[in-house]
Amino acid sequence: MTAFDVLIVGGGHAGAAVAHHLVSLGYQGKVGLISAEEHFPYERPPLSKAYLKGEVEAESLAIRDAQFWSDSKIEMILGETVESIDAGAHSVSTSGGAVFGYGSLVWAAGGSARRLRVTGEDLDGVMTLRTLDDASAMKAILASTKRFVIVGGGFVGLEAASVLRGFGIEVTVLESQSRLLQRVTGPVVSDYFLRRHLAEGVDVRLDATVTGIEGADGHVTGVRLADGSIVDADAVLVAVGLVPAVGPLLMAGARGTGCVDVDSFGRTGLPDVYAAGDCTSFPYPPHPDGRARIESIQNAAEQGKVVAEAIHGAERVYEPQPWFWSNQFDIKFKAVGLAFGYSDALVRGDESSDSFSVVYLRGDTVVAVDAVNHMRDYVGARKAVGRRVDLERLADSGQALKDVVVGDEVGAAT
Structure with missing residues (x-):
């Protein structure tokens, strides 16, 4: 041994x-x-x-x-x-x-990539995207694929959708929740990504429950939904966590x-x-x-x-400040903190534009910040998350986030 x-x-x-x-x-x-x-x-x-x-x-x-x-x-x-x-x-x-x-x-x-556990999931052309081998297999079929169905409206599914549209592939995104990215962001950001994907030609279907995957001669031909309809597909990406x-x-x-x-x-x-x-x-x-x-x-x-x-004998308490990013089309999305347990969401900038941020608050404490093509607020969020801020100055998008902080960290944002 x-x-x-x-x-x-x-x-x-x-x-x-x-x-x-x-x-x-x-x-x-x-x-x-x-x-x-x-x-x-x-x-x-x-x-x-x-x-x-x-x-x-x-x-x-x-x-x-x-x-x-x-x-x-x-x-x-x-x-x-x-x-x-x-x-x-x-x-x-x-x-x-x-x-x-x-x-x-x-x-x-x-x-491992979560599976749907429905009939037909083992057909050729049904894939996941978590490993290098997964990505290589998906990459190899792009030139020969006309219709791609993506099950899951999270970051991986939406990032893949944006790439596929760049190759001119018809893309349908099926999301079982009532909005995109529902588990990780608020409604304003969800609505923005929905608008952008629709504008780029992605067929997005919300509240869509997959009940099976159809096939012929061992290869996928479509995805069956709970209402009995079939979404035609040459390939299917399962991106559900x-x-x-x-x-x-x-x-x-x-x-x-x-x-x-x-x-x-x-x-x-x-x-x-x-x-x-x-x-x-x-x-x-x-x-x-x-x-x-x-x-x-x-x-x-x-x-x-x-x-x-x-x-190595030098213990250090793990006290993370979570941050994330996602690139889709020309969108650079960055987030600091976890957007849950908040009481208010304040939009800085114009949410109908392609550059704004959303600050999630619990009282006057910043819980998280989502920045859509808004690098200044993302950078400022690293200082603001977990701290008390001046709410009046926060509402003025001309004020830098780092400059509206008025208190020290509040018990790790509690």
Whole structure:
């Protein structure tokens, strides 16, 4: 049995961040990284944007070049998944039958694309967009596809829709909720993206429930809706979220419901087992439940660093300020904070234009800011989120956000 001082499970942003930060801290122990993919860790945001467009090649997506992994002496174990954990023995077993020991285990396995669980989902031409292989498969059919149906009106689905329209493909977006991006933003921003996608020729259908996928000769031909109608399709992208990959952790006794609970240092509760990234729920005081699970590169990278520091003996409380971005058509959308639990939403600028921001408030405290082609407010949001502001001056869009702050951070925006 090969044993590591630190064994990282997952080759995404969180796993790569743990590995890189351990190296930067001067960690001298033996480190291994197990990844289900055959690729070295790579950047994922470009998959639904620049890579799908053909603006960048796969080689340019590497988080660190091959020389880094060689020089750092981190052992890469690719094309393997961990199937079970023996927390008492400090070991894991993989899909290939190997057993690896560990001093500290870091679970950064992320998750898999959520499926619809309807008939016909296994037909050729039905795909997801989470990995480099997914994006490459989708990219390969663009020249021969006339009609694409996207199930899901979140960021990945809308980003893909904008790319597909650039290739002249007919695109239909089916969203089961009453508005686009309903889980992550407010109605003003949802309405803006709806208008823009409609203006670009995307057929957007809200409150659309998919009940099945139709096919002929093993290939998809359409998507069936609850009202009995069929939306014709040469290809279908299912973009309805992520299922955290935490089965082995929960079976080993870690806490969590559909994800794994960690403390402010990334510890799971199992001895010497940490977790980071999309699959974790961590303490987050601004949330009404006191915890949050965030699917973002920022969270994966920053939480990964906190875990590396804890392993290295320099514990630091994880206190994130979440931020996100999305590029669609000529839209550059950026957000700071999480838009939930707010009492008011104040629009700065003209929401009917292509440049404005929305400030989400709880009383006079800024909870989050969404900026649509509005870099100045995005930059100012980094200072304003979690702090009290002068509401009268805030309403004046000529005032910089950073200049309307009147109080220190309010208990992490509570």
